[in-house]
Amino acid sequence: MSDLFPKKxxxxxRCVHSALAQAEKxxxxxxxxxxxxxxxxxxxxxxxxxxxxxxxxxxxLTAEGxxxxxxxxxxxxxxxxxxxxxxxxxxxxxxxxxxxxxCEHLGQYFICTDCGRVAEAVNEEMSNAVRKAAIGVGFTIxxxxxxxxxxxxxxxxx
Amino acid sequence: MSDLFPKKxxxxxRCVHSALAQAEKxxxxxxxxxxxxxxxxxxxxxxxxxxxxxxxxxxxLTAEGxxxxxxxxxxxxxxxxxxxxxxxxxxxxxxxxxxxxxCEHLGQYFICTDCGRVAEAVNEEMSNAVRKAAIGVGFTIxxxxxxxxxxxxxxxxx
DNA sequence: CAGAAAATGATATATTATAACACTTCATCA
DNA sequence: TGATGAAGTGTTATAATATATCATTTTCTG
Numbered sequence: 001m002s003d004l005f006p007k008k009x010x011x012x013x014r015c016v017h018s019a020l021a022q023a024e025k026x027x028x029x030x031x032x033x034x035x036x037x038x039x040x041x042x043x044x045x046x047x048x049x050x051x052x053x054x055x056x057x058x059x060x061l062t063a064e065g066x067x068x069x070x071x072x073x074x075x076x077x078x079x080x081x082x083x084x085x086x087x088x089x090x091x092x093x094x095x096x097x098x099x100x101x102x103c104e105h106l107g108q109y110f111i112c113t114d115c116g117r118v119a120e121a122v123n124e125e126m127s128n129a130v131r132k133a134a135i136g137v138g139f140t141i142x143x144x145x146x147x148x149x150x151x152x153x154x155x156x157x158x
Numbered sequence: 159m160s161d162l163f164p165k166k167x168x169x170x171x172r173c174v175h176s177a178l179a180q181a182e183k184x185x186x187x188x189x190x191x192x193x194x195x196x197x198x199x200x201x202x203x204x205x206x207x208x209x210x211x212x213x214x215x216x217x218x219l220t221a222e223g224x225x226x227x228x229x230x231x232x233x234x235x236x237x238x239x240x241x242x243x244x245x246x247x248x249x250x251x252x253x254x255x256x257x258x259x260x261c262e263h264l265g266q267y268f269i270c271t272d273c274g275r276v277a278e279a280v281n282e283e284m285s286n287a288v289r290k291a292a293i294g295v296g297f298t299i300x301x302x303x304x305x306x307x308x309x310x311x312x313x314x315x316x
Numbered sequence: 317c318a319g320a321a322a323a324t325g326a327t328a329t330a331t332t333a334t335a336a337c338a339c340t341t342c343a344t345c346a
Numbered sequence: 347t348g349a350t351g352a353a354g355t356g357t358t359a360t361a362a363t364a365t366a367t368c369a370t371t372t373t374c375t376g
Contacts, residue, residue, distance in 0.1 A: 004295035015213040033342085035354070054332070072355065074333065079354095090248040091303050093332060093363095108288070110297050123291045129284035130266070131304060137162035137279065138311030139268050145249050148288060153296030191373080193323070212363070227326065232364065237323095251332095251363060 004110060004119045005152050006049060008021075016046045019097060021147040023085050026101050031081060041076035042097070045086050051094035071149065089118065091147045096120070108146040114155035162277045163310050164207060174204045177255060181243050184259050188241060198222075199234035202257070203244050208274040209252035225276060247276065249305045254278070264288065266304040272313035 006012070029036040034042075035112055043059050045052050054073050061068040077095055080086040084101045088094070089109055096109065096118050106127040110119045126146070134141050164170070181200055181247050185192040192200075202218050203210050212231045219226040219294040235253055242259045246252070247267055254267065254276050264285040268277045284304070 001294065001296045004297065033353080035341095037355075067356090069355095069357065070333070071335090071357085075355075077312070090305070106224070107196070108291065110292070110295065112297075113300060121291060121295065123287060126284055126287035126291065129287050131280060133266065133279060133281045133284065134162060134268070134306060134308070137268065137277070138159045138314070139162065139270075139306070140309040140314045141306055142271060142308040144307070145303060146288070147248070147303040148292060148299055149302070150292070150300040152297040156296070157300045165375090191322080193372095195324075225325090227324095228364070229326085230324065233324075 001153065004121060005112070005117055006153065012047075014080060016043060019046045022101060023083075026083055026085060028100070032079070032083060037072060038076045038079055040066075041073065042080055042085060045080075045095055046097040049118065050090045051092045051096040051111070051118050053092075053094045057095075069089055086118070090145050091149070106144050108148060110152070111147060111149045112152035113149050114151055117152060119152075159311065162279060163270075163275055163312065166253070174201060177204045181241075182257045184241055184243060190237070190241060194272060195230060196237055198224075198239055199218060199231065200243060203238075203253055204255040207276065209247045209250050209254040209269070209276050211250075211252045215253075245278070247305060249307070250305050264302050266306060268310070269305060269307045270310035270313055271307050271308075272309055277310075 006015075006028065020039070020043065023039075024034055026032075040061060041057055044057055054070065054077060057073050057077075058068055058070060061073070077086070077088075079089055081095070084098055086095045087098050087107060087109070089096055089111065092111065099120055100122070101109075105122045107120045108123055109128065110121060113120075130144055130146075131141065164173075178197070178201065181197075183191055184190075198219060199215055202215055212228065212235060214226060215231050215235075216230055219231070235244070235246075237248055239253070242256055244253045245256050245265060245267070247254055247269065252270065256265065257278055258265075258280070263280045265278045266281055266284065268279060270276075288302055288304075289299065
């Protein structure tokens with residue numbers, strides 16, 4: 001069984017750090033500005049293994065001493081999602097960091113309803129099935145949402 | 159190409175009627191009460207080829223002369239979704255009638271971003287891919303959301 | 317019919333998201 | 347290099363979506 005969800009002992013700070021580095025690269029490539037606010041929101045999202053809501057981000061920023069209003073957070077989120085740096089989890093109204101912002105992919109999200117952790121996976125077999133189905137009915141895909149709720153291995157067994 | 163979206167000339171009233179009949183059967187089988195309010199909400203949803211929001215339903219019921227508050231609508235929606243008679247489209251915060259309430263299935267929703275119409279499809283290949291992926295990572299599925307946005311054939315070609 | 321359970325009504329409020337306009341920062345190029 | 351415009355953020359207000367709570371009504375069951 002592959003380790004979809006992070007296992008004990010993984011170095012989370014290092015993940016966040018490398019995500020930041022990659023985000024900078026993506027922004028650079030797109031000539032987009034990775035401003036302070038955007039970096040803060042991105043970092044907060046990446047520091048969580050759960051999906052984070054806009055108002056949780058708002059609270060976290062406020063706790064850091066900023067006085068921030070909803071539009072500020074939503075703008076940062078819009079920027080980050082448009083660049084593919086974070087994904088919105090529709091069924092949670094919440095946001096989650098994307099592992100692979102540098103490539104097109106149809107991500108699936110596994111969401112544990114017990115511990116709340118989220119994991120992104122890429123599954124060619126499923127992506128192909130979706131594409132094939134769309135072609136079969138003459139549908140031109142613009143965006144796809146795949147969210148799978150259930151119990152992660154840890155929660156199912158403990 | 160199969161006719162995912164309803165074609166001209168299909169008899170919509172007949173669809174709604176048969177959906178109602180099937181809903182009654184499902185409620186009967188579950189010993190659940192298909193009350194007036196639930197029937198009205200169900201019918202309003204089925205009368206639309208688009209996904210319908212709770213507040214659109216509220217407005218429609220009000221227009222029919224009822225004085226209805228949000229909880230009433232949300233309760234009917236909760237009842238109907240729990241029985242599988244309607245599905246919630248997470249990415250639209252809206253509801254759509256389910257063709258096959260009588261069998262377990264992992265539905266995909268094709269949502270046209272131009273005309274707003276929605277179509278449900280069942281795709282074994284994709285369902286299997288999702289199940290297989292979940293097994294591969296030790297994940298126990300409780301619910302799956304697959305929503306595909308893009309252009310339906312009509313909108314893409316006209 | 318009495319009593320319990322289920323459903324709905326009614327009021328209030330929580331949560332999520334955006335519109336509109338003012339102000340600031342940043343890139344750029346004359 | 348500093349005027350200018352575009353991009354980003356601040357601020358206020360409000361829209362859109364959803365739920366908690368308690369009162370009342372309806373339905374089921376014995």
